[in-house]
Amino acid sequence: MPPTLPPGLTLTTSPRGRGLTATQAFRPGDTIALFNDPPSSSTLALPDSHQLPQTCSWCLSPTTDVRACTGCRTVSYCALACQRADWRGAHKAECKVLQRVRAEGHSGLPGTVRALVQVLLLSSSAAAVGELEGHVDAFRRDMAVWRDMEVQALAGLHYAGRETTPQSLAGAMEILCKLRVNSFDRLDADLGETGMFLNPALAMVNHSCVPNAFVQFSGRKAILHANQEIAKDEEITISYIEPMPHRTQRQEALKRRYHFDCNCPRCEDDLDVYQLCRRYPHLELNSFSLVPDLDRLRNPPIRRFLHSDETLKQVVRDVYPTCSQSLQDHTPETTVKELKRRWKACEPLWKSELYAVDPISHVFTEANVYFSGNGNFAYSIAISCFLALHCEPFRFPMPFAPHRVKGLFMIAKLLANIGPIPLNQETRGASESIGANISQVLSRVDQATMCQVIASLVVRYGPAAHSAEWQVYGQAKDMLSDIGSLPGRELEDTTIRAFLVNPKGVEEARFFESAILTPIRALSQFALEIMASEFSS
Numbered sequence: 001m002p003p004t005l006p007p008g009l010t011l012t013t014s015p016r017g018r019g020l021t022a023t024q025a026f027r028p029g030d031t032i033a034l035f036n037d038p039p040s041s042s043t044l045a046l047p048d049s050h051q052l053p054q055t056c057s058w059c060l061s062p063t064t065d066v067r068a069c070t071g072c073r074t075v076s077y078c079a080l081a082c083q084r085a086d087w088r089g090a091h092k093a094e095c096k097v098l099q100r101v102r103a104e105g106h107s108g109l110p111g112t113v114r115a116l117v118q119v120l121l122l123s124s125s126a127a128a129v130g131e132l133e134g135h136v137d138a139f140r141r142d143m144a145v146w147r148d149m150e151v152q153a154l155a156g157l158h159y160a161g162r163e164t165t166p167q168s169l170a171g172a173m174e175i176l177c178k179l180r181v182n183s184f185d186r187l188d189a190d191l192g193e194t195g196m197f198l199n200p201a202l203a204m205v206n207h208s209c210v211p212n213a214f215v216q217f218s219g220r221k222a223i224l225h226a227n228q229e230i231a232k233d234e235e236i237t238i239s240y241i242e243p244m245p246h247r248t249q250r251q252e253a254l255k256r257r258y259h260f261d262c263n264c265p266r267c268e269d270d271l272d273v274y275q276l277c278r279r280y281p282h283l284e285l286n287s288f289s290l291v292p293d294l295d296r297l298r299n300p301p302i303r304r305f306l307h308s309d310e311t312l313k314q315v316v317r318d319v320y321p322t323c324s325q326s327l328q329d330h331t332p333e334t335t336v337k338e339l340k341r342r343w344k345a346c347e348p349l350w351k352s353e354l355y356a357v358d359p360i361s362h363v364f365t366e367a368n369v370y371f372s373g374n375g376n377f378a379y380s381i382a383i384s385c386f387l388a389l390h391c392e393p394f395r396f397p398m399p400f401a402p403h404r405v406k407g408l409f410m411i412a413k414l415l416a417n418i419g420p421i422p423l424n425q426e427t428r429g430a431s432e433s434i435g436a437n438i439s440q441v442l443s444r445v446d447q448a449t450m451c452q453v454i455a456s457l458v459v460r461y462g463p464a465a466h467s468a469e470w471q472v473y474g475q476a477k478d479m480l481s482d483i484g485s486l487p488g489r490e491l492e493d494t495t496i497r498a499f500l501v502n503p504k505g506v507e508e509a510r511f512f513e514s515a516i517l518t519p520i521r522a523l524s525q526f527a528l529e530i531m532a533s534e535f536s537s
């Protein structure tokens, strides 16, 4: 049985196998379709196993106020309604399994094994994976992966109470292959929570490294958005992988998990991020963003394109694998050590001003996380402004890209939270004088106006980036209403309203330039100095 598709999509076939094709035109930012809304039993949506104690196993929101299932004491819920919904879904069948896991001395099952057990036990889950692509023979040729999967298959059969025979093992291996090829690593845009998501309709969407769509997750639901104009009868594509800078790395990642060679336009011509940005068909949407100068997007201020520089390409190949992982599990000390190492390793990239190329853009992002985590909001705002001007617009040329919208809101929040930094340069060292200089820039701007305009951009693009349920969108709206209730801002309100209605008007553009862009540029100029002073050994 082919999967039931949401309106606006139809199933077509091509050399890529089955795919999703639009039955109507979509505009950039449009929601193409929702998947698993309302929740259905044919979708697997599981939190990562290490997050089980603090995540509701039904709505997938993290909360400390969870109650564990009294049967298995493994999964938890934030409310009785969630517990009941999960019981009607998978938990009635899996509760006993998880009790057995606990009785054997384990705290839970790894996510993949838990998904396998659900497919083995539930006919609705079995039907969902039944028709999916599995590439079993290709996986079998990868001995290391195959052996790992065998261990998972044996565990799944054991806990599902199935006898292990050559046939049942082969069946379990096939399910695991299908799970691997078709499930998403679900990253909740608000919560950063991860897990697994498999929906048989969404699993039909094929990959491109220059996709015309992207997926966001919210609770048990997936939202498919258009990146650009999509014509009726055009195939929808998403990127299965992080936008890695180098073709070889992308191709390896795709081959390892999905077993195909990508021949999208990016791979064919080995385009770098700046070249892709130039080709984005709706650059004019950036007129209403922090980078309204479209010539800069078309002719980036870099020393050379990565594409035409073999030495730099080799640098990226060499440093990407060791400089692109998240530092969230590091201590502050090891974070600094690691950032120093990465800053040094990426020197040829930042010296060529290729700030949007990964992994150097990652290094700025991680430094930002480090400074904001340490309460160094002055440094964080400088790096955030740098990311918003020099990295993200080239990496994600659509102004409603979730990364960009989140980055904007980070600037607004930092502006709202930042406290005064004491000015006393004579007694302070070099690095502290950067903070003092940042403070001087901030003391010359109307921070409430900056927040108001930036939060307005977030509100404008929030639904296209994610949905009207997005936390970032809701928080930006709250921020606007707080600023709106401040007394004595009638003149500013009128000016901002005029700008929002007509951002290209002469007066309005002048206001935006002086009140928003000039300070953002001034703040961003401290970023390289900060990186050098903090991370150059």
Ligand SMILES: C[S@@+](CC[C@H](N)C(=O)[O-])C[C@H]1O[C@@H](n2cnc3c(N)ncnc32)[C@H](O)[C@@H]1O
Residues within 6 Å of the ligand: 015, 016, 017, 018, 019, 132, 133, 135, 181, 182, 203, 204, 205, 206, 207, 208, 257, 258, 259, 260, 261, 262, 263
């Ligand atoms: C999630 S499934 C997508 C649906 C799949 N085409 C089908 O018929 O079931 C992923 C698989 O689709 C195929 N695929 C996806 N994108 C592709 C592409 N750009 N080129 C070739 N094959 C692709 C690969 O076989 C990949 O393992």
